[in-house]
Amino acid sequence: MKTFAPLLHSYWYLFRGAGMTVLMATTAVVPATLLGALLALAQIFGSRATRSAIVGYIFIIRGIPLLVLLTFVYYLLPLTGVDLPPFWGVVLVLACYYAAFMSEAFRAGILSLPQAQWDAAKSLGMSRRLMLRIVIFPQALRLAAPPFINLCINLIKATSLVSIVGLWELTMASREVVERTLAPFQIFLAAAAMYFCICYALALYGKYLERRVLVGH
């Protein structure tokens, strides 16, 4: 206990860092999900040109490390004259990056439904919009839920990279405290525990959601 007790004050500082991590991740996950859903639908129902554009986008995003993309945009934005606060710049990059992966999860969920479900909905005179809403999406979301939760967890952990462009969150806070206290093990152990708790809570919530939407199966 002696090794940890003097650091209590620092832990409070880390805790605030963790709050920032959660804030950043939740702010990014909303546009990432919406954009991901849009990309998935456009890729399934869009014109050939739209489809190729989206495939190209996903291909490019998948081939670039997030760290490189963050740094690149950090230097690029000022050059293009866009004056975006760093927080929003980072949220933008995270959203665009994870939207690519989420669209693949959603698309897989929709496409893995048997053709028979579409046939049944069509034969009852449903419009495409209606059959998507009441037949396809409810089932596709159940299939897409596990990979979606995985991506959310990934996104939370990915926020640890943004300290590279000077944004303050849990990892940055930990590094600052370590420089002051010279107690890297105690501090990073605490940071790791906090990351774990956030991600574990989300995983539990995901399991709960899965059970709830598993109705009828």
Next chain:
Amino acid sequence: MNAESSLATDVTSPRPMLDMSGIVKRFGANEVLRGVSLQVARGETVVVIGPSGSGKTTLLRCVNLLEDYQQGTVAVDGEPVGYVMDRGGQRQRMAEREIAAAREKIGIVFQSYNLFPHMTVLQNIVAAPIRVRGIPRPKAEQRARDLLAMVGLSEKADAYPARLSGGQQQRVAIARALAMDPKIMLFDEVTSALDPELVGEVLAAMQQLARDGMTMIVVTHEMSFARDVADRVVFMDGGVIVEQGAPEEMFASPRTDRVRQFLKRYNDRYRI
């Protein structure tokens, strides 16, 4: 055939409930339907038999455009489904909204039931009547319960499909299609996926429907159903209708070798 169809415009003989003419369907170079024409009268039960790959199921799926076709037209009760002829005699595809509206009048029951697994039995039945036809929920649910009673599944209204046997699911599928008050019902090998002891309950529901005057096309391998329920049996092979007629005639004395051969092989297989 031509003489017959010109007679159909006569006031004394009402127009057919279903009129398919010259349907040609290709999968790539493979011609699955080679100019099939079929008329079904109001209240008539037509059973389509024939070997696998003869185009029976494809023909059925062309009726409500689940399968697109390259030539020909379909009309239900005089209203075109899918394609209309313009003044120049060219086939024009109808708008998606019009096609969806036309499909409402055509009930179809599939081999694999295709119930919506995330909805209860009752929700499966009322979904389209409420959302597509705009029927008030209480009225739609009352009708759904009546239909469930008709197929003998009153107590299953709140069950999910996964909890039902195949025969029960198939009877729910029949009720779901009937809930749209279709003018014609299509049955696509609806007993083929069922355990033998569950086949009877589904066939009984269909027989009741035929007796009540529903216009039906039934694609099946159940020869006894064809014999007992059909007003007319249609034999298909190689994408064309080879022979059609009253069941007692066709089963007793088929006119073509192809049908004789098919029925003989069928009888040999099932004679125990």
